[in-house]
Amino acid sequence: MVCPQCGTEIPSGLQLCPQCGTAFSTNAAAGSTPPRAATGGDLPLAPHTDGKAIASLILGLVSFILSVLTGIPAIVLGHTSLSEIRRSNGRLRGRGMAFAGLAAGYVSLVLFVLILAAIIIPNVARARMDANQSAAAVTMRVLIQAQATYAANYPESGFAAGLATLGPGPDGSCTRPTAAHACLLDKEYKVLGSSVCTPGIWCTKDAYRFTLVPVGSPATDYILTATPLTENSGRRSYCATASAIIRSIYGDPLSAPPTTVQECESWSQI
Template sequence: MIHLLMQKRSDRHKRQAGFTLMELLIVISIMLILMLIAIPNMLNLRSSANETSAIQSLRAIYEAQIQYQTNYPANGFACSLQALGGESSSGAPSAQSAQLLQHDVASGSKAGYSFNIVNCTKTTVNNQDMYTSYEATAVPQAVGKTGHRGFCIDMTGEIKSDPAGGTNCTVPLQ
């Protein structure tokens, strides 16, 4: 009799030791629902962070352009990111490699955005080309994934955006 009671207790413990298939399916379903909610939010956060990084990088380009114009007044503004960039290990700064911009932005790509300097206006003074205006652009490498909006800045320092993700920047940032 004692042996039967012990066996019943043992059987009860065996049944309570694990989860049933139904319980596991319910837990997996709940986890899938939570993931379906969380993943799009995470992607939107990443896009938002990339957009913030692009805006900050455009501000860095603007500041580098001001420094470039001050350091190389005969050249005016730089008309390429490479002229604003450069490595300190390659020698002293020059008009072709001013070492004013960090390498990733100077290479044209950072945080899911592509950067470029376009629409340069040049005049010739004393047989020297001088750039008097420019526009720096930042466009998402994959619109809707790495960012939603494109951004532009010019020599006035005002950043504008293109809600379609291109370079048709007409909406001022607020």
């Protein structure tokens, strides 16, 4: 006979299993069958470390060298691993590795963004300054040409005494140009011909301020000046005289224009 509880062979006549002490009847023991031996498939599997967690950790550490090239995969694998570990009911380990890989990946991503910003932002600001300075130089050329045209049209007045003289007048009408309001500025530059832009008064166009000061009466020369609104708008101020040569000086925005033709002509020619 065989014990139905532990499978031990029972000598005839015994009513108790000598191995486990289970009581049984002779008939039950005789008709019983030995229990199925336990197989390896019935044993619980030992938990093992998730491969994605390991990969996330390795890629995260390497991301301090290769930045987002391995940092982004580390983040993706870290999140995937944590999700699989959470659903594994204890069969998978490696939560700490996945978190470490995630952290390293995110750190590399933040560092990449900061480095990129440190490179791009100054270049964008510099490009904006260059564009502002170029636009100011173009405006200077337009005003110089307007002055030459004014002197040719109104020789008795010499050059225009102020930017307002080159504009349309208080009513904005250009039906009848006069020496007082010559209407020599088109729509794009009309703001500089406003009636408030009298001699020595700064008038703004885009990122620069402009002013025109006559020399003599009638004006035999003039000092045309442009300076940035702020130090972030540009780093060059410009001036020009009847010589029609644009000159510049590098530095902070001017609070006042050059007071003499000689001062303007001491600046560097562009």
